[in-house]
Amino acid sequence: MKLPKHRYGRKLNFQDNVYNFFTTITGLTIFNIEFFKQAFLPPYEIPEVKKHMDELGVKTFGIVSVTGFIIGLVLAMQSQPVLTKFGASDFLPGMVALSVVRELGPVMAALIFAGRVSSGIGAELGSMRVTEQIDAMEVTGVNPFKYLVVTRVIATTMILPILTIYMIVIAIFGGYLAILITESINFRYYIDSVILSIEFGDFVPGVAKTFVFGYIVGIVGAYKGYTTEGGTEGVGRASTTAVVLASLLILIFDMILVKITLWLWPTLG
Amino acid sequence: MIEIENLSKSFGQLVVLDNISLYVSEGENLVVFGRSGQGKSVLLKCIIGLLSPDNGNILVDGKNIVALNLKELNEVRKNIGFLFQSAALYDSMTVRENLAFPLKRNFPNLTDKEINDKVEYTLELVSLEYAIDKMPSELSGGMKKRVGLARSIITDPKLMLYDEPTTGLDPITTKEISELILNLQKKFNMTSVIVTHDLICAEIIADRAIFLKDAKIAYEGTIEELTKSNVPFLKNFFSHELIKA
Ligand SMILES: Nc1ncnc2c1ncn2[C@@H]1O[C@H](COP(=O)(O)OP(=O)(O)O)[C@@H](O)[C@H]1O
Ligand SMILES: [Mg+2]
Numbered sequence: 001m002k003l004p005k006h007r008y009g010r011k012l013n014f015q016d017n018v019y020n021f022f023t024t025i026t027g028l029t030i031f032n033i034e035f036f037k038q039a040f041l042p043p044y045e046i047p048e049v050k051k052h053m054d055e056l057g058v059k060t061f062g063i064v065s066v067t068g069f070i071i072g073l074v075l076a077m078q079s080q081p082v083l084t085k086f087g088a089s090d091f092l093p094g095m096v097a098l099s100v101v102r103e104l105g106p107v108m109a110a111l112i113f114a115g116r117v118s119s120g121i122g123a124e125l126g127s128m129r130v131t132e133q134i135d136a137m138e139v140t141g142v143n144p145f146k147y148l149v150v151t152r153v154i155a156t157t158m159i160l161p162i163l164t165i166y167m168i169v170i171a172i173f174g175g176y177l178a179i180l181i182t183e184s185i186n187f188r189y190y191i192d193s194v195i196l197s198i199e200f201g202d203f204v205p206g207v208a209k210t211f212v213f214g215y216i217v218g219i220v221g222a223y224k225g226y227t228t229e230g231g232t233e234g235v236g237r238a239s240t241t242a243v244v245l246a247s248l249l250i251l252i253f254d255m256i257l258v259k260i261t262l263w264l265w266p267t268l269g
Numbered sequence: 270m271i272e273i274e275n276l277s278k279s280f281g282q283l284v285v286l287d288n289i290s291l292y293v294s295e296g297e298n299l300v301v302f303g304r305s306g307q308g309k310s311v312l313l314k315c316i317i318g319l320l321s322p323d324n325g326n327i328l329v330d331g332k333n334i335v336a337l338n339l340k341e342l343n344e345v346r347k348n349i350g351f352l353f354q355s356a357a358l359y360d361s362m363t364v365r366e367n368l369a370f371p372l373k374r375n376f377p378n379l380t381d382k383e384i385n386d387k388v389e390y391t392l393e394l395v396s397l398e399y400a401i402d403k404m405p406s407e408l409s410g411g412m413k414k415r416v417g418l419a420r421s422i423i424t425d426p427k428l429m430l431y432d433e434p435t436t437g438l439d440p441i442t443t444k445e446i447s448e449l450i451l452n453l454q455k456k457f458n459m460t461s462v463i464v465t466h467d468l469i470c471a472e473i474i475a476d477r478a479i480f481l482k483d484a485k486i487a488y489e490g491t492i493e494e495l496t497k498s499n500v501p502f503l504k505n506f507f508s509h510e511l512i513k514a
Pocket of ligand 1: 285304310311
C-alpha cells in the first residue's frame, strides 16, 4: 500500500491546503481498498476484534447513556407545549420515538462515537507509528495493517449499531420522564404508543446506517493514526483531524443514506 | 551474512544512501558511525525490508531481501532481530506480553509453559526478571532498551541490527548494554550491525567500523584506526564524542 503524503508546516498556503484535501481523499480511498483486500483473508485475529469491542463498549457506555437520556428528555420537553397547543399531545410519545429512531439516535450516537473513538484510535495508532511500534510489529512478521487497523475497524463497525439501539432505548425512557414531570402518564401506555408509532421502515434503515457510521469512525481514525508523521505533534494532529473528518463524513453519508432510504421506501416521506 | 551491493535510497530530492556496498561476515560485529541524519537508520531499515531501496541488492544469508515477496521476507526476518532506536515496546502490553508476542506469532506450536520459560530466561539475560509484569511506561530509558533487546533476541536470531542501543543513556548503563551485546555475540555467535555515535559502546563491541557521511561510506577500519586517524573530520568527530562521554 503506497499512500500519498500530506504537506506539513507552520505556514501552509491555499495551494497546500487544496493539495492536502485531495491527498486525504486519495489516501483514504487507498486505505479503504486495502481494508477490503485484507479483511476477508486469514488470519482473522478474532481475539483482537473481541478485545477492541469490549474496550469500545466500556469506553463509550457512560457518555452514550447520558447523552441518550438528555436527548430524549429535551426533545419531549420542547415538543410538549407545541403539540399541546395544537391539541396533538397524544402524538408526543410517537414523535419522540420517531425522531430518535430515525435520525437523532443514529446520528448523535455516531457523532459521540466519532469524538471519543476516532480520536482515540488516531492517537493510539499515531503514537505507535511515531515510536516505531508499527515497524516493530512488521519485522516480527506480523501484518500491522491487519492486526491494528482491520481489527479496530471491524470492532467499531459492529459495536456502534449496538450502542445506537441502547441509546434509542435510553432516549425513549428520557422522553417518558420528561412527560411525567408535567402530567401523569402511564408507562404501559407510553410504551404502547411508542411501539405503535415505529414501523420496520423506521427502525431498520436507522440502525443499518450506523454500520456505515461505525465503519467511518474506525477507518478514518485508523487512517489518520496509521499515516501519522512528525513526532508527538503529528499524533495530536492525527487525533484532532480524525474527529473532524469522521464527523463530517458521518453527516455527508447520513444525507446520502437518508436519500437512498427514501428512494427505497417512498412511503416514509 | 550480509552482502550489500550498490544500495541507493533517496526521499524525494534528498539522497540518503548513494551506491553503498558493504559486506558483513558471520559472527562479526560491525559498527556504523555517522552524525544524525546521515542515513544510519535508513540503512538498517533497508536491510530488514522496512524500506525498499531505489537501487541495489541486499543479501541476507544468501537471500536477496529486495526481490522477496512478503511471505519469503517474513521467513528471512525470523532470523533477524531489530532493536529500534526508541526500543518500540508495545505500550499497551506488559513486559511479559511484549516478549511473548514474537514467540506466539512465529512459533504458534509452542505451549504457554514453553513461552513463559523462554520469556523468563530471556529477561534473565538482560537482568530484568523483576520487571516482568510492569508496563513499559513504568520503565526507565535503560530498562526499556534492555526489554527491547530481550524482545528482539527471544526468537534466537542469527543476525541482530541495533539502532543506537545506548543513545541517551548514562555511561554506566551504556557500558552494561554494550557488554550485554558483546556477550550475546559470543554466547550465540550472532552477527551484529550496530548503529551508534557512542564511542564507549563502539570500543566495547566493534570488530570493525564504517563511517557514513554524505550518503557514502566515507571511512572504514577498526575503531583504533578510525580514532587514531589524522583525517580532520574524524579527529573532530571523535574528540566531540570523547568530551560528551
Ligand atoms: N520515511 C522517511 N521519509 C522521508 N525522509 C526520511 C524517512 N526516513 C528518514 N528520512 C530522512 O533521511 C535522512 C536520514 O535519516 P536517518 O537514517 O533516520 O538518520 P540517522 O543517521 O540519524 O539514523 C534524514 O534526513 C531523514 O529526515
Ligand atoms: Mg537514526
